[in-house]
Amino acid sequence: MNKSLWIVIAVVALLVVFGISSYNGLVGMNENVNGKWSQIENMLQRRADLIPNLVSTVKGYAAHEQQAIAAVADARAKLAGAAGPAAKAQANGELNTALSRLLVVVENYPNLKADKNFRALMDELSGTENRIAVARKDYNDAVQGYNTKIRSFPTTIFAGMMGFGPKEYFRAEEGAKQVPQVKF
Template sequence: MNKSIWIVIAIVGALLVSAMFSYNTLVSMNENVNGKWSQIENQLQRRADLIPNLVNTVKGYAAHEQQAIQAVADARAKLAGAQGPVGKAQANSDLNSALSRLLVVAENYPNLKADKNFRALMDELSGTENRIAVARKDYNDAVQGYNVKIRALPTSLFAGMMGFGPKEYFKADEGAKQVPQVKF
């Protein structure tokens, strides 16, 4: 009888150690996902901060193109108020669309394209777009690792009880799957 008690204690101890290890791993992975998400938000904010300067530069050349300018301002405001990966992704898609329309307007103004402020802003915006792409990839990689961990044994036995659920991926908008047409 004495030997069986020690076996039960050893099994319970092993389960507790496993649960503790799983919990600590999930906390670490969850914080990693949250940190990666913060980087996406940081880059989206950087882009949103650049946009008013770009809009003002375009306004000086294309004052009568108010609809395109207003669409960018509205999309930027929507991005600022969006919540979570799905909301941010949709708002980001809307902003991308509005920016594309604004850049089409800019194409009609050769002096604007030659303006050093406009070129500098476009370079900054392009760099920010690259940073956003990298941050999205890093976030999605972290989400994938986290989601695999909470679904794999033995962690899956503890994850739900400890309050860890799956995270959402930051997905590309539907328009991103279409190849843009460049006309000269």
């Protein structure tokens, strides 16, 4: 065989090895993003599971505050039915707003704030909120790494052909940067 044929075979072999390596790397990064997203969903579900207990505790003290209690239940249902990072982020924002209103109601009931069950539920909810924040950060970091990889040369050439597209970030809802005003 002549020398140029060996060079062509070597170049093709290198491209095949690079393609396989790129594909496997992208599969791993894609699965990492999916795993991080599952962690967010896990924490959102944990919070959603705590909310009925919190609502039941508040109902016992504030039976006439049905509007705030109903808003929390509705927002929780929307979160459960949301699909994808954008929809989950929006539903999460609505639930945060409803919970804030419920906590304003709680401020009017000092005996409720002193209740052992209520305090335990609030501690659990607070811990879950922290876990959600960490999970969102981890997810967004994984999305950033993945999106950077699929947009970097030469991987971008193979990524499109292999069906790897950009992932969505979990973004804060509109108005999240504004401090809520609580008035009594």
